[in-house]
Amino acid sequence: MVALIFKRILQSALTVMIVVTLVFFLFSVIPGTFASSLMGDKRSFDPRVVERIKKELGIDKPLHQRFVTYLAGLSRGDLGKSFSNRRPVVDLLSSRVVASFKLACAAITFAIVVGLPLGFIAAIRAGSLVDTVTMMVAVSGLSVPGFWFGLIAMYLFSLKLGLLPTFGYGSGGIRNLILPALTLGIAPMALLARTTRAAVLDTLNSDFIRTARSKGMSETRVVFKHLGRNAFVIILTTIGLQFGSMLGGSVVVEKLFAWPGVGSMLIDSVSLRDIPSVQGCILVIVLFFLIINTLVDIAYLAIDPRIRYQ
Amino acid sequence: MHEFVSRRVLFKMEKKLFGVLISALFFSLIFSMPAFCDTPMSGGTLRLSAPYGSALKSLDPHVTYRSQDLVVSKAFHRALYTWDSANNSPALDLAESVTADKNGKVFTYKLKKNVYFHNGRKMTADDVVWSYTRLMNPEKGFPGATMVGTIAGAEAFSKGDATSISGLKKIDDYTLQITFSDYNDPGSLLFEAVTAILPREEVKKESFLIHPVGLGPFKFVEHVEGSRIVGEKFDKYYKPGKPYADRVEFVITGDYSVLDMAFRAKEIDATVLSSNAYLAYKADPELSRGLIEIAELFTRHMGFNTQEKPFDDKRVRQAINYAVDRDIIVKKLLKGKAFKATSWLPTTSTAYDSTRKPYPYDPEKAKALLAEAGYPDGFEFEAMVTDKTSSLGVFEAMMPYLAKVGIHAKAKVVESNVLVDAMYAGKAAVWFRSNGTGPDPLKALRTFDSRIPRTGSNVTAFKDSAYDAILDEAAATSDPAKKIELLKKADGFIMDAAPVWFHNYNKAVVATQPWIHNVDGNVTEAAIIEVDSIWLDKNSPTR
Numbered sequence: 001m002v003a004l005i006f007k008r009i010l011q012s013a014l015t016v017m018i019v020v021t022l023v024f025f026l027f028s029v030i031p032g033t034f035a036s037s038l039m040g041d042k043r044s045f046d047p048r049v050v051e052r053i054k055k056e057l058g059i060d061k062p063l064h065q066r067f068v069t070y071l072a073g074l075s076r077g078d079l080g081k082s083f084s085n086r087r088p089v090v091d092l093l094s095s096r097v098v099a100s101f102k103l104a105c106a107a108i109t110f111a112i113v114v115g116l117p118l119g120f121i122a123a124i125r126a127g128s129l130v131d132t133v134t135m136m137v138a139v140s141g142l143s144v145p146g147f148w149f150g151l152i153a154m155y156l157f158s159l160k161l162g163l164l165p166t167f168g169y170g171s172g173g174i175r176n177l178i179l180p181a182l183t184l185g186i187a188p189m190a191l192l193a194r195t196t197r198a199a200v201l202d203t204l205n206s207d208f209i210r211t212a213r214s215k216g217m218s219e220t221r222v223v224f225k226h227l228g229r230n231a232f233v234i235i236l237t238t239i240g241l242q243f244g245s246m247l248g249g250s251v252v253v254e255k256l257f258a259w260p261g262v263g264s265m266l267i268d269s270v271s272l273r274d275i276p277s278v279q280g281c282i283l284v285i286v287l288f289f290l291i292i293n294t295l296v297d298i299a300y301l302a303i304d305p306r307i308r309y310q
Numbered sequence: 311m312h313e314f315v316s317r318r319v320l321f322k323m324e325k326k327l328f329g330v331l332i333s334a335l336f337f338s339l340i341f342s343m344p345a346f347c348d349t350p351m352s353g354g355t356l357r358l359s360a361p362y363g364s365a366l367k368s369l370d371p372h373v374t375y376r377s378q379d380l381v382v383s384k385a386f387h388r389a390l391y392t393w394d395s396a397n398n399s400p401a402l403d404l405a406e407s408v409t410a411d412k413n414g415k416v417f418t419y420k421l422k423k424n425v426y427f428h429n430g431r432k433m434t435a436d437d438v439v440w441s442y443t444r445l446m447n448p449e450k451g452f453p454g455a456t457m458v459g460t461i462a463g464a465e466a467f468s469k470g471d472a473t474s475i476s477g478l479k480k481i482d483d484y485t486l487q488i489t490f491s492d493y494n495d496p497g498s499l500l501f502e503a504v505t506a507i508l509p510r511e512e513v514k515k516e517s518f519l520i521h522p523v524g525l526g527p528f529k530f531v532e533h534v535e536g537s538r539i540v541g542e543k544f545d546k547y548y549k550p551g552k553p554y555a556d557r558v559e560f561v562i563t564g565d566y567s568v569l570d571m572a573f574r575a576k577e578i579d580a581t582v583l584s585s586n587a588y589l590a591y592k593a594d595p596e597l598s599r600g601l602i603e604i605a606e607l608f609t610r611h612m613g614f615n616t617q618e619k620p621f622d623d624k625r626v627r628q629a630i631n632y633a634v635d636r637d638i639i640v641k642k643l644l645k646g647k648a649f650k651a652t653s654w655l656p657t658t659s660t661a662y663d664s665t666r667k668p669y670p671y672d673p674e675k676a677k678a679l680l681a682e683a684g685y686p687d688g689f690e691f692e693a694m695v696t697d698k699t700s701s702l703g704v705f706e707a708m709m710p711y712l713a714k715v716g717i718h719a720k721a722k723v724v725e726s727n728v729l730v731d732a733m734y735a736g737k738a739a740v741w742f743r744s745n746g747t748g749p750d751p752l753k754a755l756r757t758f759d760s761r762i763p764r765t766g767s768n769v770t771a772f773k774d775s776a777y778d779a780i781l782d783e784a785a786a787t788s789d790p791a792k793k794i795e796l797l798k799k800a801d802g803f804i805m806d807a808a809p810v811w812f813h814n815y816n817k818a819v820v821a822t823q824p825w826i827h828n829v830d831g832n833v834t835e836a837a838i839i840e841v842d843s844i845w846l847d848k849n850s851p852t853r
Contacts (some may be wrong), residue, residue: 011636038375038453039730042745044376044767046456048468051453052835087519151567166572168561169537200752255364258563260536265638268365268536270590273727 001301008297012290019286020279024070027275028063034083034273035059056293069280079283084269089280092265096271098248099169100261102188103254106177107185112239115189119196119235124223125203134193141190150183150256167257180257184250188242195238199231206230233304240296248285271278322750350827353852354846359581361837363564365501369522370513370514371503372445374455375608378562381837384504385558386428387524390419390438391501393749395830395840400497400749401613402492404507404525404548405434405486414493414788415462421484426510428529439478441507443467446475454504456687462489470758493785500664502834527553527842537562547842555843582837583819585647585699591821600822604831605649605658607748611810612693612699612708615739617771620691621793623682627808633676634711640814643699643707648814653805654747654755656815658833661751661797666805669812673756676715688716694729695721699743704813733769743769744816749834751797752784758804770809777803783832825849 034057035050058069073080079089082198115138122134144251157179158166168178204227212222251263258264262281269277336571360366362378371383394401403407405419441460445454446468458464477489480495486497486511499505512523522530527549541558563569566584574597583591583601585839591597612630614621621627640648650666655661681689693703697813705721712719712832724732732738739755756762759781784796805812818836821833822829828843846853 031731033731036727038732039734045453046455046459047763047765048465049451049453049455050765052448052449052455052468056450074399084374085366085519086370086373091520092535097448098403151571154568154571158577159571162575166575167563167568168579169534190631224446231406252535255563256565256568258364258561258565258568259532264364264536268363271725271727 001298003300004297005294008290008294011293012287014021015290016283016286020070020283021067023171023279023282024067024275025063026274026300027278028066032273033059034275037272039273048173058144059083060189070276079280082277083274084272084277089276092170092277093262093280093284096260096262096265096281099259100247100254100263102177103180103259103261104243106181106304107246108180108188108239109245109249110185111189111192111242114185114197114289115192116187116235119193120200122193123197123200123204126197131197134269136198138193138197142194144186146187147256149186150179150253153179168210169260173229180253180259184246185254187247188238191242192238193237196231196235199234200227202234203227203231210300226269229303231258236296236303240292240299244289244292247288248282283304320820329771330391338685346820348827350551350554351847352556352845352846354555354850355559356555356826356841356844356846357559357561357577357579357852358839358841359540359569359578359837360560360562361564361582362571364562366533366539366562368519369530371506371510371522371524372452375502375504377835377837378564380503380835381839382560382839382843383506383524384526385526385528385560385841386522386526387506387508388425389501389503389505389507390528391497392840393501393838394830395832398833399660400495400501401415402497402664403501404438408496415491416487416489417496418481419488421486422548423484425525425548426514427525428523428544428816429509429512430546431509431511433507433509433525434483435480436483437509438486439475439480442478442505443475444508444513450747454502457499457502457505459495460490460492460499462491464491478629485640491790493733498748499752501749522792526557531557549673549842554839554840557656558841567639573821573823574839575603576823577588577851578823579846580822580829580839583821585645587821588819589645593817597821600824600826601605601823602820602829602831602836604818604820604833604836605656606816606818606836607656607658607833608744608816609651609654609756610648610704610744610813610816611651611655611734611742612813613703613743613770615736615771616773616809617736618739619681620689621739622684623683623806625679626685627811628669628806629676629683629715630681630712630717630811631808632672632679633715633717634708634811635671635814636668639704639707643703644814646818647668648820649817651812651814653801653812654757654810655797655801656747657753658815659748659751661794661801663798663801666802669805669808671792673711673715678708679716680715684715688718690718690720691740692720692722692848693742694732694738695742696726696729697723700744704740734765736764736771739822741769747815751801752781752793755797755800755804758807758809762805772807772809774807777807777810823850 024088035054039045082089082092118134124130125131156164157164164179165176169174209226210228250261251267253263254264262284267283269281315422327538331391336825360381362379366382367374367376367379371387378518383693388403390402390404391400391554404425407420407422409418421435426435442458445452446464448468448470461475461477463472467475481487488771507525509523512518524547527544529544531542532538537826539560543553564588568580570587572578573576581746591601614627616622623636636650640650693705695705703721709719729741748754757767760778764771780796780800784793787793821835825847827845830840832838
C-alpha cells in the first residue's frame, strides 16, 4: 500500500506540473489581458495608468521570466498574488476551499443517501413499478440542467414555502447549504442510482450469489454480505469520480447560489484574466481530484482483497 | 326653567365643543400622517445587492473602478465630493466650503472638523494629500490617477520627477489648496470611491485588504468572498443622525433571475432589474409601485473604426444612422428599458441639448448617402459583439434594416476582453459598446479628441482638428454658461460626424420594497445608492 501511495504521489506531481505549465502558457497566449479586463466596465482608463498596472503586476516582463518566477514561488508553496485584489492567492483559496468542500460533501452525501438505496431497491425489484419509477427519477435527474433545477428549488422552497433562504452563504450554516447541495447533488444521485442498479443486477446473476442461495443463506445475508461488497467496487468508482469533479464542477451552482467556492472564483478570475488566481484554482481542483482518486484506489484494496496493484 | 334651559344650552354647547375638539384631533391626526410617514426612523438592516458579478475585485477602493465595487464602497468610504442625485451633480462632502480663484484653477477647501475614520482618528488635510499622492504612486497603477492626474504636478510625481505633487498644498489641518493644471470641475473628478480619502496608518497594514477602514456611514464587519459583505452603523459618522439603518448587507451576485427571486421573497430591500424583470414588475400592480427609473450617464453605441474603409467616409456612417429604426429596437427588444440616443451626451448630462433631434429612420436618405459615398450597392462588414442582448441582440435586430439599404452585416461574437483588445489595437472595424458619458461632459467628449490615442479613449480614431478646437475652447473657459454652449456645439459636431451609430442611453431601473425610503436615483450608476439617507419603516422584516 505504501508503494501504491508513493507511486500515486509521483504520478500526481507529474500531472500537476503538466497542468500548471499548460494553464500558464494557454492563458498567456489567449486574447485579452488583465489590463483589458479593467477597461471592460464602461469606464475609460488613462493609458499611462494601464502601463503602471502592467509594471506593478509584472505582466510587462517576458513570458519565460514570469514562468520561472511562478515555478520558483510554487516550489515554496507561494502561488503569487492575485492581480485583481493584490492578496496572496493562497489566502484567497483557503476560505474558498472550505466552502467548496462543504458543498461537495453535502452534495455527495445527498447523492449517496438517496441514490444508493434507490439503485439497490430498483435492482432487487427489477422490472417492477418501483424499478420503473426509480429509473424515471434517475433519468430526469441526469437530464435536468443544474441551474434550472436550482431556480425551481429556489422558487418552491424560498419564494412559495418560505422555508429556506433563496441564495447566499449566510454564516455557512445548514439552511444556506440545503438548496445548493440538492442542486449539485441531483445529477450524481441519479447517476449513482443507475450505476448501483446495474452493478447490483450484474452481481445478482453471479455464480457465487446462486451458490450462497442454494446453500440456504438468508436473503438479507446474501444482499448485505455478498452482493453489497461485490457491487460496491463499481459504485465506489462512481462516487469517487463524482466527488472528485465536484470541486471544480460546481461552477454553475456556486454562481447561482452566490456560494463562495473555488468554482465561482475560477470563473471570475478567468473573466478578469487574473492568471495567478486561475492557476491557483486549477491547482486546487486538480489536487482534490487526484487525492480523491488515490483514496478510492486504496479503498478498493480494503473492499476487494482480490485487487492487487502491480 | 331658566336654569334648566341654561343647563341644556350649556350641555349642547359642551357637546358641540367636544365634537369640534374630536374633529380637530381627528383631522390633525389625518393631516399629520404623511409627515409621520416621511419622518426617517432609525434601525433595521439594509439589504442591498452588488449586482454586477459574483465577486468584488478588491476592498481597497483605490484599486478598483468597477461598478460592482463602487456600489459597495459607498457604504464604507467617502471622497471629497459625493454625487447629489437630487440635483444631478457632484456636491461637496468632506469640506464645508470651497472657493475658486479668478482663473478657475486653484480651489481652497475648508474641511469639516467632525470627520472621523472608522479607527476613531479625525480626518485632516494630510489625509487628503496622502490619499491623492498614493493614487499617483509611480510604482502602482491606481485607476483614480486618471482623475488626480489633472492636479498640477501630479504627472511629474508619477514619473518620479518630483518628490511631491506641487498642486496639493496643506494650508493648515483643515484647509487644503488644490491647483489643477487645466480648467476642471473638481467635483466631477473627485466624487467616486476611486479617489476616496483613506487613513494612511490603516492602508499600510496588510489587513487593510481584508478589513477596510474608511470614512463611510458603515464600519466594515464581514466579507464572505463571492457571497456578501456586511457593515454596521458608524456612530461617529460626520452627518448627525445618519445613517438611519443599524447595518447594511450587500449580497453579491450577477444573476438577475436569482435577485428577482430574492426580491420577491422579501430578502432584498432594493436591487436593479434586468429588461425582462422590468417588464414583469411594471405589469404587477404591487411591484410597479416601488420602481425607480433612471436615465444613466452611459451611451450605448456601435463604434466605427474611422481609419478603415468604408467607415472613413462620414456619409457611410451617417447612412447607417439613418438606416435603422431605433424606436422599434428600444421598444420591442429592450422592452422600453432605454432612451433613444440623440447624440453622444445623454439626457442627464449637464451639456445635453434637449432641442437636438435624433437621426430619423429614413432608409431612402441612407441609400442616397451610400450612393454619394460610392457604395450604391452597399457593402459587407463584420462587427465584433459580445453575446449580450444589448450587443448581439441589437445587432441582429439591425441586420434586416441594414440589408434593406444594401449593407450586409455579420456578427463575430467574442468575449469582452477580446473585444477590448481588438478595439484598442485598431483591429476591429465595428463593435458594440457602452461608454460612460458623464458626469463631466468635457471628459465624455474627449472620447473623440484627435490627440488622444485609441488606448486612451479615442477608440474610433476619429480625427478632426475643428472638433479638437471646440473642446480646447471649452476647456479654457471659466464661464460655466459659455462652457456648456461650447460642449453642446461639440456634441452636435459629433452627432453630424457620426463616428458611432447612436443607439441608446441606458434606463436603469431600481426595484424597492414598500418599507424602504429615500432611495436615490443615481445617474452615474443606479446601483450606487446613497446608503446614509435610506431608512426602513416599521414594516421592514429586519426591524
